[in-house]
Amino acid sequence: MNFFDMKCKVLRYLLLLLIVSVGAKAQIADSLVETIQIKGLIIMKGKDTKGKRIFKVYNDTAYARERLKKNLQTRWFVVDLGFNNYIDRSDYSGAVALSYYAPNGVSDVYNKSFTYSAAGLNTLAPRGGSAPLTPSEFKLITGKSINVNIWLFQQRLNIYKHKLNLIYALGVEMNNYRFARNITYVPGYPTQIIRDNVNFSKNKLFAEYLSVPLMLNFNSNPARPSRAFKMGMGVMGGYLVKARTKQISRERGKEKKVDEFNLNKWKLSLTGDVGYGPFKLYGNFALTPLHDYGLEQYPFSIGIRFNSF
Structure with a gap:
């Protein structure tokens, strides 16, 4: 194995490690955001990827449209x-x-x-x-x-x-x-x-x-x-x-x-x-x-x- 092949292999490992690390962080970030739905009201609270607190409230339009069938x-x-x-x-x-x-x-x-x-x-x-x-x-x-x-x-x-x-x-x-x-x-x-x-x-x-x-x-x-x-x-x-x-x-x-x-x-x-x-x-x-x-x-x-x- 020459030096060039070894270098490519190391780069592949580093790239794979980076992808796994980013995915793990995203998974952790997702786990820190809690979603609560009360009928047509959706509430999201928790922390984003930077650790900043988030709190969002919005209406579920799909729920509202479903209710309009009645x-x-x-x-x-x-x-x-x-x-x-x-x-x-x-x-x-x-x-x-x-x-x-x-x-x-x-x-x-x-x-x-x-x-x-x-x-x-x-x-x-x-x-x-x-x-x-x-x-x-x-x-x-x-x-x-x-x-x-x-x-x-x-x-x-x-x-x-x-x-x-x-x-x-x-x-x-x-x-x-x-x-x-x-x-x-x-x-x-x-x-x-x-x-x-x-x-x-x-x-x-x-x-x-x-x-x-x-x-x-x-x-x-x-x-x-x-x-x-x-x-x-x-x-x-x-x-x-x-x-x-x-x-x-x-x-x-x-x-x-x-x-x-x-x-x-x-x-x-x-x-x-x-x-x-x-x-x-x-x-x-x-x-x-x-x-x-x-x-x-x-x-x-x-x-x-x-x-x-």
């Missing part, structure tokens, strides 16, 4: 978290006149006025002539008037190429109305609201409805939900299943009262949502007043929707 899809436990308030259209000026006309704010005529008129308002919230009714009596602390909705299931029915869909759900709406003033709901028939003589550190009305929303939905990119613009609009019907008040004061401690408090048993609302990718905002506006008579207040809520289509 015309009916279901999501479980969709949650809304937002704030409540209401638009007040009560006839306060007429109620003030009645409160001056009837100093005690109550008479047999007014007690029979279960309407949204001034007489009906004076029936629900009577005031003496020296203390006329004002909208500020029912002012809310918006930041503490929390709305939580839990939809047990939400279904999406394809109408046209998965871009136009029908979405419906079943769940509960839980509305907290946190009052800024010291008013008290007095249970009974008729229910009355009085201006109390104690200062409450917490004073709220809670109303829970069993509700069914029905919306027409638009999705700009069904195959890539994380990059899709989504919008829905429709109506929602609800039935009052629970109502209570909760008050906390130094004088009385913690008090809870359970009653219907003259709240409407049925609720009809406009509902809608809009979002991009996984982020979505919702809004509900009631077409029926909160109370059955007297106060003509139309509740609305806005917030963030989680785990929705």
Whole structure:
């Protein structure tokens, strides 16, 4: 064997050793990267060949396209978290006149006025002539008037190429109305609201409805939900299943009262949502007043929707 042949043989061994070394490093690098798939979401985490940490999240388009073969899809436990308030259209000026006309704010005529008129308002919230009714009596602390909705299931029915869909759900709406003033709901028939003589550190009305929303939905990119613009609009019907008040004061401690408090048993609302990718905002506006008579207040809520289509 001459020197040239020996040199070639050594080079072959070195080249083979280099290839094996690179392959081993690649295998080690691959073993340091962990891939997790949760339905259509792929998560990669670990270290690259240089030891640098990596973390990537992206959608599996193949999974999304496979799901598009189904015309009916279901999501479980969709949650809304937002704030409540209401638009007040009560006839306060007429109620003030009645409160001056009837100093005690109550008479047999007014007690029979279960309407949204001034007489009906004076029936629900009577005031003496020296203390006329004002909208500020029912002012809310918006930041503490929390709305939580839990939809047990939400279904999406394809109408046209998965871009136009029908979405419906079943769940509960839980509305907290946190009052800024010291008013008290007095249970009974008729229910009355009085201006109390104690200062409450917490004073709220809670109303829970069993509700069914029905919306027409638009999705700009069904195959890539994380990059899709989504919008829905429709109506929602609800039935009052629970109502209570909760008050906390130094004088009385913690008090809870359970009653219907003259709240409407049925609720009809406009509902809608809009979002991009996984982020979505919702809004509900009631077409029926909160109370059955007297106060003509139309509740609305806005917030963030989680785990929705």
